Amino acid sequence: MIARTTEESSSLDDIRRTLRAAGLRVTASRVAVLRLLATATRPLTHQDVVDALVDNPWNRSTLYRNLIDLADTDIARRTVFGGLARFELMGRANSCTEHPHFVCTECGEVSHLEGVRVRIEGQELPDSVSKGEYEVQLRGRCDGCR
Numbered sequence: 644m645i646a647r648t649t650e651e652s653s654s655l656d657d658i659r660r661t662l663r664a665a666g667l668r669v670t671a672s673r674v675a676v677l678r679l680l681a682t683a684t685r686p687l688t689h690q691d692v693v694d695a696l697v698d699n700p701w702n703r704s705t706l707y708r709n710l711i712d713l714a715d716t717d718i719a720r721r722t723v724f725g726g727l728a729r730f731e732l733m734g735r736a737n738s739c740t741e742h743p744h745f746v747c748t749e750c751g752e753v754s755h756l757e758g759v760r761v762r763i764e765g766q767e768l769p770d771s772v773s774k775g776e777y778e779v780q781l782r783g784r785c786d787g788c789r
Protein backbone atom coordinates (compact mmCIF):
# COMPACT_ATOMS: atom_id res chain seq x y z
CA MET A 644 0.00 0.00 0.00
CA ILE A 645 2.79 2.40 0.92
CA ALA A 646 4.73 1.39 -2.18
CA ARG A 647 1.74 2.05 -4.33
CA THR A 648 1.18 5.53 -2.91
CA THR A 649 4.83 6.38 -3.48
CA GLU A 650 4.64 5.15 -7.03
CA GLU A 651 1.55 7.20 -7.74
CA SER A 652 2.91 10.39 -6.27
CA SER A 653 6.22 10.06 -8.10
CA SER A 654 4.43 9.57 -11.40
CA LEU A 655 2.39 12.67 -10.62
CA ASP A 656 5.66 14.54 -10.08
CA ASP A 657 6.88 13.22 -13.43
CA ILE A 658 3.74 14.47 -15.10
CA ARG A 659 4.09 17.93 -13.59
CA ARG A 660 7.75 18.03 -14.57
CA THR A 661 6.93 16.98 -18.14
CA LEU A 662 4.34 19.75 -18.47
CA ARG A 663 6.63 22.42 -17.05
CA ALA A 664 9.54 21.33 -19.24
CA ALA A 665 7.29 21.76 -22.28
CA GLY A 666 6.35 25.26 -21.15
CA LEU A 667 2.78 24.30 -20.29
CA ARG A 668 1.07 25.50 -17.17
CA VAL A 669 0.26 22.65 -14.78
CA THR A 670 -3.54 22.51 -14.61
CA ALA A 671 -5.65 19.77 -13.10
CA SER A 672 -7.15 18.81 -16.45
CA ARG A 673 -3.79 18.68 -18.24
CA VAL A 674 -2.42 16.45 -15.50
CA ALA A 675 -5.46 14.17 -15.77
CA VAL A 676 -5.26 13.95 -19.57
CA LEU A 677 -1.52 13.27 -19.56
CA ARG A 678 -1.93 10.68 -16.85
CA LEU A 679 -4.62 8.97 -18.89
CA LEU A 680 -2.39 8.86 -21.98
CA ALA A 681 0.47 7.52 -19.86
CA THR A 682 -1.61 4.59 -18.63
CA ALA A 683 -3.49 3.89 -21.87
CA THR A 684 -2.55 0.80 -23.82
CA ARG A 685 -3.97 2.28 -27.02
CA PRO A 686 -4.07 5.72 -28.61
CA LEU A 687 -7.13 7.55 -27.36
CA THR A 688 -9.65 9.63 -29.26
CA HIS A 689 -11.02 12.87 -27.85
CA GLN A 690 -14.23 10.98 -27.05
CA ASP A 691 -12.28 8.27 -25.16
CA VAL A 692 -10.77 11.00 -23.00
CA VAL A 693 -14.14 12.69 -22.43
CA ASP A 694 -15.67 9.32 -21.41
CA ALA A 695 -12.79 8.40 -19.11
CA LEU A 696 -12.85 11.75 -17.31
CA VAL A 697 -16.63 12.11 -17.20
CA ASP A 698 -16.65 12.45 -13.39
CA ASN A 699 -14.63 15.64 -13.58
CA PRO A 700 -15.82 19.22 -14.11
CA TRP A 701 -13.94 19.84 -17.39
CA ASN A 702 -15.92 20.18 -20.57
CA ARG A 703 -15.23 18.62 -23.96
CA SER A 704 -13.50 21.63 -25.43
CA THR A 705 -11.13 22.00 -22.48
CA LEU A 706 -10.11 18.37 -22.85
CA TYR A 707 -9.71 18.82 -26.58
CA ARG A 708 -7.47 21.84 -26.08
CA ASN A 709 -5.43 19.86 -23.56
CA LEU A 710 -4.87 17.09 -26.13
CA ILE A 711 -3.86 19.61 -28.79
CA ASP A 712 -1.47 21.33 -26.34
CA LEU A 713 0.18 17.99 -25.62
CA ALA A 714 0.48 17.24 -29.33
CA ASP A 715 1.81 20.74 -30.15
CA THR A 716 4.55 20.39 -27.55
CA ASP A 717 5.50 16.89 -28.77
CA ILE A 718 4.52 15.24 -25.49
CA ALA A 719 1.88 13.33 -27.41
CA ARG A 720 1.57 12.24 -30.99
CA ARG A 721 -1.61 12.87 -32.94
CA THR A 722 -2.40 10.39 -35.70
CA VAL A 723 -5.55 10.03 -37.74
CA PHE A 724 -6.73 6.53 -38.42
CA GLY A 725 -10.19 5.14 -38.82
CA GLY A 726 -11.22 8.71 -39.64
CA LEU A 727 -10.54 9.90 -36.08
CA ALA A 728 -7.62 11.72 -34.52
CA ARG A 729 -6.03 9.58 -31.83
CA PHE A 730 -3.47 10.60 -29.26
CA GLU A 731 -0.69 8.59 -27.66
CA LEU A 732 2.38 9.52 -25.67
CA MET A 733 5.45 10.14 -27.79
CA GLY A 734 8.03 7.40 -27.59
CA ARG A 735 5.65 4.79 -26.29
CA ALA A 736 6.79 1.21 -26.92
CA ASN A 737 4.92 -0.52 -29.73
CA SER A 738 3.56 2.77 -30.92
CA CYS A 739 0.77 2.80 -33.46
CA THR A 740 3.13 4.38 -35.96
CA GLU A 741 5.01 1.07 -36.10
CA HIS A 742 2.23 -1.19 -37.37
CA PRO A 743 -0.61 -0.95 -39.88
CA HIS A 744 -4.27 -0.70 -38.93
CA PHE A 745 -7.29 -2.40 -40.36
CA VAL A 746 -10.38 -0.20 -40.39
CA CYS A 747 -13.76 -1.80 -40.97
CA THR A 748 -15.76 0.18 -43.53
CA GLU A 749 -18.97 -1.20 -42.03
CA CYS A 750 -18.71 -0.78 -38.24
CA GLY A 751 -15.66 1.48 -38.05
CA GLU A 752 -13.78 -0.85 -35.72
CA VAL A 753 -10.00 -0.36 -35.81
CA SER A 754 -7.69 -3.36 -35.38
CA HIS A 755 -4.02 -2.92 -34.56
CA LEU A 756 -2.04 -5.35 -36.75
CA GLU A 757 0.91 -5.49 -34.39
CA GLY A 758 2.52 -8.55 -35.95
CA VAL A 759 2.39 -7.11 -39.46
CA ARG A 760 5.25 -5.20 -41.07
CA VAL A 761 4.91 -3.16 -44.22
CA ARG A 762 7.89 -1.82 -46.13
CA ILE A 763 7.45 1.07 -48.48
CA GLU A 764 10.23 1.63 -50.97
CA GLY A 765 10.60 3.42 -54.24
CA GLN A 766 11.31 6.73 -55.82
CA GLU A 767 9.35 9.95 -55.81
CA LEU A 768 7.95 9.38 -52.38
CA PRO A 769 6.84 12.46 -50.44
CA ASP A 770 9.46 13.65 -47.94
CA SER A 771 7.34 12.66 -44.99
CA VAL A 772 7.15 9.08 -46.22
CA SER A 773 10.93 8.93 -46.70
CA LYS A 774 11.31 10.10 -43.11
CA GLY A 775 9.02 7.40 -41.82
CA GLU A 776 6.25 9.82 -40.92
CA TYR A 777 3.39 7.88 -42.41
CA GLU A 778 0.80 5.39 -41.43
CA VAL A 779 -0.45 2.36 -43.33
CA GLN A 780 -4.15 1.68 -43.20
CA LEU A 781 -6.07 -1.25 -44.65
CA ARG A 782 -9.76 -0.83 -45.24
CA GLY A 783 -12.31 -3.56 -45.70
CA ARG A 784 -14.90 -5.50 -43.76
CA CYS A 785 -13.96 -7.01 -40.43
CA ASP A 786 -14.73 -10.66 -39.68
CA GLY A 787 -17.83 -9.65 -37.74
CA CYS A 788 -19.29 -7.67 -40.63
CA ARG A 789 -18.61 -10.05 -43.50
Ligand SMILES: [Zn+2]
Pocket residue numbers: 738739740742743744754755756
Ligand atom coordinates in the same frame (compact mmCIF):
# COMPACT_ATOMS: atom_id res chain seq x y z
ZN1 LIG B 1 -2.12 0.56 -33.38
Ligand SMILES: [Zn+2]
Pocket residue numbers: 747748749750751752784785786787788
Ligand atom coordinates in the same frame (compact mmCIF):
# COMPACT_ATOMS: atom_id res chain seq x y z
ZN1 LIG C 1 -16.95 -4.44 -38.85
